[in-house]
Amino acid sequence: MRAAMANREGTLLERAVCATEPEKGLPDAEGRLAALLEDVASSVPREDIGGVVLSSAGPIVPDTGIYEYPPNLPGWHGLTMKPGLAASLNLPVAIGHDATLGALAESRYGVGKGARHLVYVTVSTGVGGGIIANGQMVTGGHGHAGEIGHLLVRPGGQSCNVGCDGCLEGIASGTGIAxxxxxxxxxxxxxxxxxxxxxxVRAVTAQTVFEAAAEGDELAIEIVDGVIDAVAVGFANILNTLDPEYLVVGGGVTTSLQPYWDDLAARIEDKALPHFAGHVPLHVSPLGDDVSLVGAAALAFDYADATAEKD
Ligand SMILES: [Zn+2]
Structure with missing residues (x-):
């Protein structure tokens, strides 16, 4: 868990980190997170703090912060940190999905500053996504929009941990590549x-695959080629569906794909509708690991401004 104090410019001023240790349960994690937040907030008068936004992996209902069978947070189903944190910090607390907040961050402070239509995709251990359309976060009817990782890019292909066969995460995530x-x-x-x-064999990671591909290993090159193809199919579908001004990509696998970036862009262009010819809006995230923290800050200021307008 990471906590940061941010200003209006999206700059992270103070930071603190601790292990999540999900097996100790949500109330235990909540107590440690509250302590982290007190730590980063200690240098600022409490009345100058607009609020707190918690960015979390899903599945989570944004309004309530209630988890719905989160695969990496066993035992947290049906629970939320929102009321407990609000009471202990005496500040308004809101909750957002991490990749959706990533998209918000990129549209406010990142490469797509000022964009009204932006999609953010993180290709890492898993694959996640967030959508900004008409300047708004797209959350969906049940809080589950933006599951770009589960776009079927090779139906019948390798499955992800959820079990869909041939989704982007199944093939192009770090886990999938290994x-x-x-x-x-x-x-x-x-x-x-x-x-x-x-x-x-079990010690082979995505990093091993990318290193071996760079050294000319035939199998590794084949796998990387399949990853580029799967990403291109998924991204072409995103462009055709949402027509974003920016398609911003982050995460560890994205870093490993940098030597293949021109090839990736060319394959997206080849698969997308003709109006994207010469205009594939593919960008690497400049915000990196901080993207969700910066997005949480952007949302916190939105809530603070909305509350100020009401008063
Ligand atoms: Zn899947």
């Missing part, structure tokens, strides 16, 4: 990746 390599190695494909992983 799993592709391990499956091919289990099937007897020879590759320099085995030596790189100390002879242990």
């Amino acid at each position: 799993r592709s390599a391990q499956a091919q190695m289990d099937a007897g494909r020879s590759t320099a990746m085995l030596g790189k992983a100390g002879g242990d």
Whole structure:
């Protein structure tokens, strides 16, 4: 868990970090998060703080902050930190989905500053997404919009942890890339990746695949090629559906894909509708790991301004 104090310019002034330790349960994590927030807020008079926005991985209902079977937070289903944090901090608390807040951050303070139509995608251990349309966050009828990771890009292909076969996350996430390599190695494909992983197939990671591809390993090149293709299919679908001014991409796999960026853009252009010819709005996130914190700050100021207008 990370906490930060931010100003109107989206600059993070004070920071604090602690381990999430989800197995200790939500109330325990909530207590430690409250302490982190007190820590970063200690240098500012409480009346100068507009509010707190919590950015969390989902599935989570934004209005209430209630978790719905979060896969990486076992035991947190049906619970929320919102009322407890608001009471202990004596500040208004709101909750947002991390990737949606990432999109908000990029449209306010990032590469798409001022954009009214922007999609943010993080390609990392998993694949997440957030959508800004007409200047507003798109949250969906149940708070679950923006699940770009589960766009089917190769129906019948490798499945993700949720179980959809051939979604973007199943193929192009860090987890998916490692799993592709391990499956091919289990099937007897020879590759320099085995030596790189100390002879242990289970020790092969996405990083191993990208390193081996750069060194000319045939299987690794094949996997990376499949990843680029899957990402291009997914991104072409996003462009065709939402017509964003900016498609901003972040996350660890994005960093590893940098040497292939021109190839990726060309394949997106090839698959998208003709009006994107020469205009594929593909950008790497300049906000990096801070993107959701900055987005949480943007939303906190929106709420503070809305409250001030009402008063
Ligand atoms: Zn999926």
